[in-house]
Every structure is written in C-alpha cells, then in structure tokens.
Amino acid sequence: MSAEIISTVHDGAPEVDVTVVLPVFNESGHLEKEIFRVREAMEASPYTYELLVVDDGSTDGSGEMLRKIDGIRLLQFATNRGSGSARKYGTLAARGRTVVWTDVDMSYPNDEIPALVDELQSHDQVVGARRTEEGTIKFLRKPAKWFIRKLASYLSGAQIPDLNSGFRAFRRDVALQFLYLLPTGFSCVTTITMAFLSNGYTVKYVPIDYFAREGESKFHWWKDTRRYLLQVVRMVLSYSPLKVLMPPAVILGAVTVGKVIYDLFDKNGRIGTNTLVILGLSVGLALLAMLADLLVQLNKKRHDVLPATLVPSSRSKVLH
Ligand SMILES: Nc1nc2c(ncn2[C@@H]2O[C@H](COP(=O)(O)OP(=O)(O)O)[C@@H](O)[C@H]2O)c(=O)[nH]1
Numbered sequence: 001m002s003a004e005i006i007s008t009v010h011d012g013a014p015e016v017d018v019t020v021v022l023p024v025f026n027e028s029g030h031l032e033k034e035i036f037r038v039r040e041a042m043e044a045s046p047y048t049y050e051l052l053v054v055d056d057g058s059t060d061g062s063g064e065m066l067r068k069i070d071g072i073r074l075l076q077f078a079t080n081r082g083s084g085s086a087r088k089y090g091t092l093a094a095r096g097r098t099v100v101w102t103d104v105d106m107s108y109p110n111d112e113i114p115a116l117v118d119e120l121q122s123h124d125q126v127v128g129a130r131r132t133e134e135g136t137i138k139f140l141r142k143p144a145k146w147f148i149r150k151l152a153s154y155l156s157g158a159q160i161p162d163l164n165s166g167f168r169a170f171r172r173d174v175a176l177q178f179l180y181l182l183p184t185g186f187s188c189v190t191t192i193t194m195a196f197l198s199n200g201y202t203v204k205y206v207p208i209d210y211f212a213r214e215g216e217s218k219f220h221w222w223k224d225t226r227r228y229l230l231q232v233v234r235m236v237l238s239y240s241p242l243k244v245l246m247p248p249a250v251i252l253g254a255v256t257v258g259k260v261i262y263d264l265f266d267k268n269g270r271i272g273t274n275t276l277v278i279l280g281l282s283v284g285l286a287l288l289a290m291l292a293d294l295l296v297q298l299n300k301k302r303h304d305v306l307p308a309t310l311v312p313s314s315r316s317k318v319l320h
C-alpha cells in the first residue's frame with residue numbers, strides 16, 4: 001500500500017467536502033502521528049474528505065515515509081520552496097469545496113478540524129485564534145506580532161485577534177481568486193486573511209489552544225518577522241494605498257500651516273525655506289497617494305465569487 005502521488009491541479013467541480021492540506025518539511029518524528037490524528041477526526045465527522053500532503057525536498061526521510069502512507073494524496077517537489085508555496089499548490093490541487101490549512105507538528109488542535117469546518121457556515125474563512133504564545137524568543141515575538149497585528153487591523157478595518165495562525169478553513173472557490181498573491185514563505189497565512197478582508201469576504205475567529213511543537217520550527221524570527229511586516233504593508237498598498245500614504249501627507253500639511261503662521265509672526269511675513277520643504281513633501285506625498293490609488297482602481301481584478309450568504313440551519317453544513 002502507498003500514497004497516491006499526484007502532479008496536477010484540480011479544475012473541476014468539488015469532489016469532496018473538505019481537503020486538509022498538510023505542508024511537510026522535515027517532520028519525520030511525528031509525521032505519522034499527526035496524519036493519523038487528522039484522519040481519525042475526519043473519519044468521525046459527517047464530512048467527506050481527503051488528506052493532501054505537500055513535501056518539498058525534506059532531507060530527514062519524511063519524503064520516503066510519506067510515500068508509504070496509505071490513503072493520502074501526495075504532492076512532492078524535488079527542491080524546497082517554503083510553506084507558503086506548499087499551501088498554495090496544495091490548495092490548487094485540492095478537490096474539496098472547503099480547504100483546511102494546518103501544521104504537521106502537533107501544535108494545533110488538529111482533532112478539532114471538523115469543528116472548525118462547522119464554523120464556516122455563513123462565513124468565507126474561519127481562523128483558529130491562539131489563546132497562548134508557544135513560540136521561541138517570546139519577549140521579542142510578542143511585541144513584534146502585536147504591532148503587526150494592530151497595523152493589519154487598522155489597515156484592513158477589521159478586528160484581527162491572530163494574524164498568523166496556521167490553523168484555518170476557507171472556501172476554495174474564494175481562495176482560488178487570490179492564490180497568485182501568496183508569497184512562498186510563512187506570510188502566506190497573513191496574505192490569505194488580508195486578501196479575504198480587503199475584498200469583502202468574511203473571516204471569523206474562534207479561540208483555540210496551541211501547544212509547543214514537536215521537532216524544529218522553520219520560522220526564522222528576524223527574516224520571517226520582517227517579511228510579515230513587509231507583506232502587511234504591501235497588501236494594504238495594493239488595496240488601499242490612501243490609508244498608508246494620506247495620513248503622513250495630512251500631518252505634514254498641518255505642520256506646514258502651523259509653520260506658516262509661526263513664520264508670519266516670527267519672520268515679519270517671510271516664509272522660511274524649511275516651511276517650503278515641508279510643504280513640498282506634503283504635496284508630493286498627497287500626489288503619490290492619489291496616483292497609487294488611481295493605479296489600484298485601474299488594476300482592479302474581477303472577483304465574481306459571491307461572499308458566503310446566510311444559510312438556513314436545516315441545510316447541509318457545507319453549502320455556501
Ligand atoms: N512543504 C513545506 N512545508 C514546510 C516548509 N517550511 C515549513 N513547512 C511546514 O509548514 C508547517 C509550519 O511550519 P513551522 O516550522 O511549524 O512554522 P511555525 O509554526 O511558524 O513555527 C509545518 O508543518 C512545516 O513542516 C517548506 O519549506 N516546505
């Protein structure tokens with residue numbers, strides 16, 4: 001017996017209710033335990049499902065182990081590309097109406113995947129928001145994550161209790177519209193949240209427990225945090241640049257007005273050179289904001305997938 005090795009995307013109608021996408025990179029110690037835990041939970045649920053594992057260039061034997069596991073679909077790449085890339089291709093190859101993303105490291109409550117999918121009724125995405133922080137270098141991680149999360153909340157106009165949770169379920173038809181935006185690394189989870197929120201799709205948060213992972217994390221605290229921040233700013237610039245560029249332009253404009261009044265009294269009506277410099281910056285920034293906004297408006301993509309509607313409770317849980 002062995003895994004079904006696949007090499008194509010799925011472009012037809014959904015064939016199962018749920019696809020659980022499992023990105024794997026060097027997780028040999030607990031790989032089977034995690035896959036069996038997910039399978040057991042899905043077997044006990046009312047959903048039809050598939051487990052789609054994506055491995056790209058594991059060097060600890062995970063790849064060979066996966067090929068021997070029966071009843072999974074396996075997407076394998078020869079070279080390593082990152083967890084974002086794995087999740088993207090897993091979602092493309094998925095045959096489920098609903099796609100679940102989670103880690104294969106015993107850190108997320110994967111036995112609760114069916115409950116997460118239940119919550120998707122009348123929503124486009126459901127994210128497990130962690131109650132606790134189990135990562136390494138907590139004293140640095142915490143303030144950095146708080147700042148990025150607050151920034152993302154302000155910029156997307158929504159409350160985001162956990163911006164980079166790896167435990168989420170979403171509608172595949174909605175997600176397919178945004179897969180091209182996903183970066184190859186960890187910030188793909190941030191991107192999919194922001195893409196849904198910025199395009200009028202709903203994201204619901206449910207509290208979850210989070211446990212210390214088994215094996216080693218692939219998250220690099222500095223490189224990956226920097227990418228997170230950059231990705232949040234990039235996402236907002238590509239949807240609502242006015243929110244990023246207009247506030248500093250207005251602040252500089254207000255400083256200019258104050259400075260002009262000051263100059264009138266202090267320099268007998270002569271406007272200082274530094275006042276003109278601030279004025280120039282303010283006007284330049286405002287023009288740049290409007291130009292960026294125009295670019296966004298002109299480049300708007302068509303999004304024809306209807307957001308989740310209210311589903312009468314008597315209907316199937318996976319209907320949208
Ligand atoms: N296929 C693939 N999976 C990856 C890669 N990097 C991380 N993963 C998997 O993505 C999940 C999340 O990675 P992890 O190291 O737990 O990140 P953390 O949860 O942020 O510490 C785990 O299941 C990893 O095995 C990668 O380059 N390729």
Ligand SMILES: [Mg+2]
Nearest residue numbers: 103105107213
């Ligand atoms: Mg993890």
